[in-house]
Every structure is written in C-alpha cells, then in structure tokens.
Amino acid sequence: MNKEQIAAQYKSLQEQICKGLEELDGKAVFRSDVWEREEGGGGRTNTIANGNLLEKGGVAFSAVHGPVSEAMKKQLGLEGNAFFATGVSIVLHPFNPHVPIIHMNVRYFELDNGTYWFGGGIDLTPHYVVPAQATLFHQRLKAICDKHDATFYAKQKPWADTYFHIPHRNESRGIGGIFFDHLSENNTDLSKEQLFAYCSELASSFVSIYAEQANLGRELPVLEEHLVWRNLRRGRYVEFNLVHDRGTKFGLFSGGRTESILMSLPPLANWEYDYQAKEGSEEMKTLEYLGKDWDWV
Amino acid sequence: MNKEQIAAQYKSLQEQICKGLEELDGKAVFRSDVWEREEGGGGRTNTIANGNLLEKGGVAFSAVHGPVSEAMKKQLGLEGNAFFATGVSIVLHPFNPHVPIIHMNVRYFELDNGTYWFGGGIDLTPHYVVPAQATLFHQRLKAICDKHDATFYAKQKPWADTYFHIPHRNESRGIGGIFFDHLSENNTDLSKEQLFAYCSELASSFVSIYAEQANLGRELPVLEEHLVWRNLRRGRYVEFNLVHDRGTKFGLFSGGRTESILMSLPPLANWEYDYQAKEGSEEMKTLEYLGKDWDWV
Numbered sequence: 304m305n306k307e308q309i310a311a312q313y314k315s316l317q318e319q320i321c322k323g324l325e326e327l328d329g330k331a332v333f334r335s336d337v338w339e340r341e342e343g344g345g346g347r348t349n350t351i352a353n354g355n356l357l358e359k360g361g362v363a364f365s366a367v368h369g370p371v372s373e374a375m376k377k378q379l380g381l382e383g384n385a386f387f388a389t390g391v392s393i394v395l396h397p398f399n400p401h402v403p404i405i406h407m408n409v410r411y412f413e414l415d416n417g418t419y420w421f422g423g424g425i426d427l428t429p430h431y432v433v434p435a436q437a438t439l440f441h442q443r444l445k446a447i448c449d450k451h452d453a454t455f456y457a458k459q460k461p462w463a464d465t466y467f468h469i470p471h472r473n474e475s476r477g478i479g480g481i482f483f484d485h486l487s488e489n490n491t492d493l494s495k496e497q498l499f500a501y502c503s504e505l506a507s508s509f510v511s512i513y514a515e516q517a518n519l520g521r522e523l524p525v526l527e528e529h530l531v532w533r534n535l536r537r538g539r540y541v542e543f544n545l546v547h548d549r550g551t552k553f554g555l556f557s558g559g560r561t562e563s564i565l566m567s568l569p570p571l572a573n574w575e576y577d578y579q580a581k582e583g584s585e586e587m588k589t590l591e592y593l594g595k596d597w598d599w600v
Numbered sequence: 601m602n603k604e605q606i607a608a609q610y611k612s613l614q615e616q617i618c619k620g621l622e623e624l625d626g627k628a629v630f631r632s633d634v635w636e637r638e639e640g641g642g643g644r645t646n647t648i649a650n651g652n653l654l655e656k657g658g659v660a661f662s663a664v665h666g667p668v669s670e671a672m673k674k675q676l677g678l679e680g681n682a683f684f685a686t687g688v689s690i691v692l693h694p695f696n697p698h699v700p701i702i703h704m705n706v707r708y709f710e711l712d713n714g715t716y717w718f719g720g721g722i723d724l725t726p727h728y729v730v731p732a733q734a735t736l737f738h739q740r741l742k743a744i745c746d747k748h749d750a751t752f753y754a755k756q757k758p759w760a761d762t763y764f765h766i767p768h769r770n771e772s773r774g775i776g777g778i779f780f781d782h783l784s785e786n787n788t789d790l791s792k793e794q795l796f797a798y799c800s801e802l803a804s805s806f807v808s809i810y811a812e813q814a815n816l817g818r819e820l821p822v823l824e825e826h827l828v829w830r831n832l833r834r835g836r837y838v839e840f841n842l843v844h845d846r847g848t849k850f851g852l853f854s855g856g857r858t859e860s861i862l863m864s865l866p867p868l869a870n871w872e873y874d875y876q877a878k879e880g881s882e883e884m885k886t887l888e889y890l891g892k893d894w895d896w897v
Contacts, residue, residue, distance in 0.1 A: 541842070574656075574862065
C-alpha cells in the first residue's frame with residue numbers, strides 16, 4: 304500500500320461522502336473546485352450551501368507534495384527534504400440550531416526519509432448539548448475504535464477534549480469525539496495497513512453518524528432565540544478555528560489555499576459583548592456541559 | 601508628568617469619547633463594566649449596542665501593572681521586572697454598510713527600568729470604499745500629525761498599511777490610517793510630554809473624525825445586498841483580529857480579560873465560500889481599493 308493508493312482511497316471517500324450528504328440534505332448539491340498547488344499536487348474542494356439541512360458545508364480532498372519548507376521545519380519540526388500529504392476534511396454548519404455542527408478529518412503524511420503517520424478525528428459541536436445524543440455519538444465512535452484497537456477510544460477521546468478546548472473561554476468547542484495524530488506502526492499495535500483501515504472506516508462511517516444526529520434535530524421548531532444562540536456558538540467556532548486550530552493556522556501562514564482552509568467558517572455568526580445565559584435556560588445547561596470534559600459513554 | 605497622570609487623562613478621554621458617541625448615535629447609551637486584574641490594576645470597558653448608528657461598539661480604558669510575565673518576555677522581548685500599561689481602545693461597528701468600521705487606540709507603557717513608550721493609531725474600514733471619504737479621513741489624520749511632528753504622517757501612514765494587511769487574503773483591512781509603536785524621546789524629536797500631547801489629541805479628535813465619516817453615510821438607503829456585503833467584510837475584520845492582530849493575540853494568550861479583548865468583534869458576520877464580486881460592481885471596486893496601498897492625501 305503506497306501513498307498513491309491512500310490518496311486514491313481518500314478521494315473516493317470524498318465522493319462517497321458528498322453523495323451521502325446530498326441525499327441527507329435532499330435539496331442542495333455540492334459544487335467542486337479543483338485546484339493545483341504551485342509546488343506540487345492539488346485538491347478538490349467540494350462545498351454546499353443553502354440546503355434543506357445544511358446552511359454551509361465543505362468536504363475537501365487534497366494530495367500535495369513538495370520540498371519541506373522552512374515554515375514546516377519550524378512549526379512541525381519535520382526532518383526530511385520532501386513531503387507528501389493527503390486527506391479529507393469536512394465541516395458542516397446546519398441551519399437548524401438543534402442539529403450539531405460536525406467536523407471530520409483523516410490525513411496521511413509521509414517524508415522522503417521513510418517516516419509516515421496518520422492523523423484525524425471526528426468531533427461534534429451541538430449548539431444545544433443533549434446528553435443522550437452526545438452519548439450516542441460517542442458510542443458510535445467507540446464502536447469503530449474498538450473494532451480496530453481496544454485502546455484507541457480511551458486514548459483518543461481525551462486527546463479530542465484537550466485539542467478542542469478554547470482556553471480564553473475556558474470552554475470546550477463542543478462535546479468532543481476522537482482526535483489522533485502521528486500514529487504509525489512505531490507507536491501503536493497496528494500495521495500501516497491496519498491504521499489506514501481504521502482511518503478509512505472513520506471516513507466511510509461519517510455520513511451515517513451525522514445522519515443519525517441530524518435526523519434527531521432537523522424537524523424541531525426554530526425560534527428566534529435559538530438562532531441568536533446558534534450564531535453566538537458559531538462565533539465560538541470561529542474563535543477556536545482562527546485562534547487555536549493548528550491546521551488552520553499552519554495552512555494560513557504557510558500559504559495554503561485560503562478558501563479551502565476557511566471553508567470551515569460558518570455562515571452568519573455573531574458576537575455579543577459579555578452575553579449572559581439565563582439561569583436554568585437551555586443555553587445555560589449547554590454552557591455547563593461545555594465547561595468541563597464528560598465521559599459520555 | 602507621571603504614569604498616574606497619563607492614566608487619569610486616558611480615563612477622562614474615555615468618558616469624553618463615550619459622551620460624544622452617545623450624542624452622535626442619538627439613541628443608545630454605553631454600559632460600563634468595571635473590572636480588576638488579579639495581578640494589579642484594572643479597567644472600565646464601556647460598550648454600546650443597537651443604537652441608531654452603532655450596532656455594536658466598545659470604548660475600553662485600562663491601567664494595569666504587575667510583574668513582567670514569561671509570556672511578555674518571550675512575545676514582547678521586554679527587559680524589566682515590572683510594567684505599567686494604560687490606554688484607550690475603541691472599535692465601532694455601525695449598522696449602515698455605508699458607514700465605516702473604525703478603530704482607535706492610544707497606549708502608554710513603562711517598565712521599572714525607566715524605559716517607556718507610546719503607541720497607538722486610528723484606522724478606518726469602510727464596507728464600501730469611497731475615495732473622497734478616504735481622502736478626508738487621511739487629511740484629518742495628517743493635520744493632527746503635522747501639528748506635532750512634520751515627519752509623523754509620512755512614517756505612520758505606511759506603518760498602518762503594513763500592520764493592517766491580511767496576508768492570507770492579500771487585502772488591506774480597510775483604507776488604513778496611522779499606526780505607531782514604541783515611540784519615545786529616544787527615537788523621535790519630541791519629548792515625553794509632547795508625545796503624550798500627540799496621543800491625547802488623537803483621542804480627543806476621535807469623535808469629530810468619526811462623526812464626519814458617519815454623517816456622510818448614515819442616511820443612505822440600505823439594500824439587502826449591502827447587508828450581505830457588510831457581513832462578509834465583517835468576516836474579514838474577524839480574520840484580521842483573530843489571526844493577525846498582535847494586541848488581540850497577546851491579550852488572549854496572556855490571560856487578559858476575554859470580553860474586553862474581543863469587544864472588537866462584530867455583530868452578525870458571514871463567511872461565504874469563495875465569494876466573487878461582480879465585475880464593475882461597487883463591491884469589486886472596494887476590493888480593488890483594498891488590493892494595494894493608496895496615497896489618499
């Protein structure tokens with residue numbers, strides 16, 4: 304199994320996911336932007352907007368290669384002269400505040416010195432945290448993890464909690480999920496093929512995991528106050544992505560394709576000075592859930 | 601003239617500015633949040649929302665002191681054990697897309713080793729760039745500069761162009777203005793008193809400068825397409841502040857008061873994937889003006 308096969312599989316996963324999301328949405332279709340990278344490789348950024356379910360979303364595939372830049376050496380501490388990187392990255396912003404925002408990413412990286420690793424994860428950002436739905440989401444992830452390695456969920460769930468934390472708000476971005484990086488045969492019990500199978504299953508399970516979450520909320524009535532709250536939570540999503548997310552920051556500072564990197568940003572977001580949720584409100588309950596890490600399973 | 605006098609003057613400038621902006625707005629009034637900083641000092645954050653003119657705005661005063669933290673040593677390269685910092689910071693987001701966003705900041709910093717400096721600036725972010733208005737704005741700033749030092753405008757105008765640039769968009773945040781930092785008697789022809797007089801005049805001229813700009817646009821009709829564009833431009837403002845603005849980043853990472861730091865963020869902002877302005881449209885003209893630095897005077 305070589306890098307071309309991994310890239311081909313990720314590219315086909317992108318297609319499969321877009322098809323599945325179009326069915327789930329029932330109205331909007333993806334538009335494709337194919338782009339090339341001057342230094343080598345390119346990608347296909349698929350985006351969707353103004354659907355029944357999805358107000359804005361992106362499913363991006365890329366496979367890029369080239370010399371290891373100074374920025375990469377400095378920020379990523381890479382040893383090697385040339386790199387190859389491929390992955391699929393998704394962020395979906397639903398219209399209905401009772402449907403969560405979701406993010407998924409699977410990626411593969413290799414250097415010309417023979418080192419490689421897999422990274423990725425899935426995490427959920429409900430505008431309103433509903434514990435039973437959070438549990439369901441984590442159960443799905445745990446089931447996938449357990450099929451591949453009995454230790455993965457226990458390791459990768461807290462990894463997500465740590466990664467998706469917004470320090471300046473002392474809040475979690477959402478209810479977490481799983482996150483992993485730099486996995487290889489050297490630091491897991493799995494072979495390269497087995498790690499790839501794990502990443503592939505995560506990606507191929509994405510639509511059914513999100514469909515389950517979306518269908519629980521998409522028909523719920525939307526009041527003005529729900530939209531106000533949704534827009535404020537989207538503001539937090541922006542704060543996390545622009546201030547903390549390593550991938551976003553690295554992409555922007557290393558001259559990546561801005562529109563593909565920032566496809567993660569929401570439609571209509573809002574910032575209100577010192578917003579205070581009312582005692583006992585659904586908004587306050589959500590803030591309480593986001594104030595610490597929970598064992599949802 | 602000591603640090604207490606500077607802080608007292610800045611505090612009184614905050615009051616004067618808020619009074620002036622309330623008159624200009626004609627409807628909304630500022631609410632005050634007084635806060636203390638655990639390590640020493642505190643501030644008063646005044647915010648306004650849902651006015652006739654101003655949809656959201658903040659005028660913040662702070663005077664803080666304490667030991668020089670590791671973060672300050674590392675990020676700011678400070679030599680000294682204790683610091684004192686005071687300033688006034690303003691960001692206003694008007695409702696009408698034909699009125700520009702404005703930012704002003706004057707600040708004073710000193711260390712216990714005897715070094716001090718002044719910093720600050722004013723810059724304008726029109727949603728739609730109107731060259732005559734941009735010229736007027738720069739003329740006002742140049743007139744203030746020229747009263748204090750004939751070299752200031754020529755130095756501080758390009759400094760703003762450089763600072764308020766969004767590299768990942770290859771766009772200027774707006775039409776610039778003036779920006780300066782680390783000014784003292786050691787690197788200017790002015791004494792400490794004279795530099796303070798310059799900063800004070802900038803701040804005390806703020807309301808009349810903004811009133812002039814606001815009154816040129818506030819009665820213009822607002823179409824749906826103007827709001828869409830305004831929200832996209834506000835998105836860029838968020839990108840600049842969260843990804844690039846040194847003050848914002850330093851504040852968030854050093855444990856500053858989040859709500860005061862992020863009072864600069866707009867109400868309703870929007871991100872649309874790969875938005876393309878129509879050829880010949882007002883939006884396209886604005887993008888052309890933002891694509892390079894202009895000599896507005």
